[in-house]
Amino acid sequence: MNLSINGQSQVPPGFRFHPTEEELLHYYLRKKVAYEKIDLDVIREVDLNKLEPWDIQEKCRIGSTPQNDWYFFSHKDKKYPTGTRTNRATAAGFWKATGRDKIIYSGCRRIGLRKTLVFYKGRAPHGLKSDWIMHEYRLDDNNQEPNMSGK
Amino acid sequence: MNLSINGQSQVPPGFRFHPTEEELLHYYLRKKVAYEKIDLDVIREVDLNKLEPWDIQEKCRIGSTPQNDWYFFSHKDKKYPTGTRTNRATAAGFWKATGRDKIIYSGCRRIGLRKTLVFYKGRAPHGLKSDWIMHEYRLDDNNQEPNMSGK
Numbered sequence A, B: 001m002n003l004s005i006n007g008q009s010q011v012p013p014g015f016r017f018h019p020t021e022e023e024l025l026h027y028y029l030r031k032k033v034a035y036e037k038i039d040l041d042v043i044r045e046v047d048l049n050k051l052e053p054w055d056i057q058e059k060c061r062i063g064s065t066p067q068n069d070w071y072f073f074s075h076k077d078k079k080y081p082t083g084t085r086t087n088r089a090t091a092a093g094f095w096k097a098t099g100r101d102k103i104i105y106s107g108c109r110r111i112g113l114r115k116t117l118v119f120y121k122g123r124a125p126h127g128l129k130s131d132w133i134m135h136e137y138r139l140d141d142n143n144q145e146p147n148m149s150g151k
Helices: A021-033 A053-059 B021-033 B053-059
Strands: A015-017 A044-046 A071-075 A093-106 A109-121 A128-139 A146-150 B015-017 B071-075 B093-106 B109-121 B128-139 B146-150
Touching: A021 A071, A021 A093, A021 A109, A021 A128, A044 A053, A053 A128, A093 A128, B021 B071, B021 B093, B021 B109, B021 B128, B053 B128, B093 B128
Parallel strands: A044 A071
Antiparallel strands: A015 B015, A071 A146, A093 A109, A109 A128, A128 A146, B071 B146, B093 B109, B109 B128, B128 B146
């Protein structure tokens, strides 16, 4: 069960990828973390530390429709080998968390968290705030390392 | 190339059917009229004269997401065997055109028309206007008979 042409996943005309947060976590992120096959896998795997926000658009295009949101998987990079802090720097700037994490529910059951981040050009603690927003989703399982994000 | 489980078309999680009018006409209606195969064919064929608007919801459900629009194909039924007028009556009421037909373009090229209809309960010329709206799409080809509609 896979919709593809020449190995490329294809979305039939008229379909748009507008997942709910529950679908993102419960289906896509959970399968990704477990290395399970995803039918019509439109979420690309990227290295967020090597990709500037303005390069994500081209890389994470789904079909030919104009998009305001881009979806991708990325593995977290540790800031220091022995620590738990995440390295969120790119060549041109860095992602900085803003506000509180939001709890994601499936029905009444808590399944994960959403962190909101803003991109700053330059180097911390300085840096120029931009309009780029990223939502980082984490599962509540023990699988804490891989994460998935959508602008 | 067909995404199906037990012969039933399946939409992967996160995908919603939000076609543009150009996609409806250029891809779905054109293929339907030509009896061509449609990948992931989520548009059901119905008999509009035998179906009340409130029965369409159940019949034309796509996946499990809440819908405000339903899509279907229906063949036109003539009011009189020798005439060109369309029979738009059901057991409980009738569909009545409102406003002007809208021209549908693909880029700059005209490809078809959209007629807007309202459902009235009862029998013409009486009948009680309802909130049910239908858009009837027609191709500009010589294939004038089959049509497709979405509420």
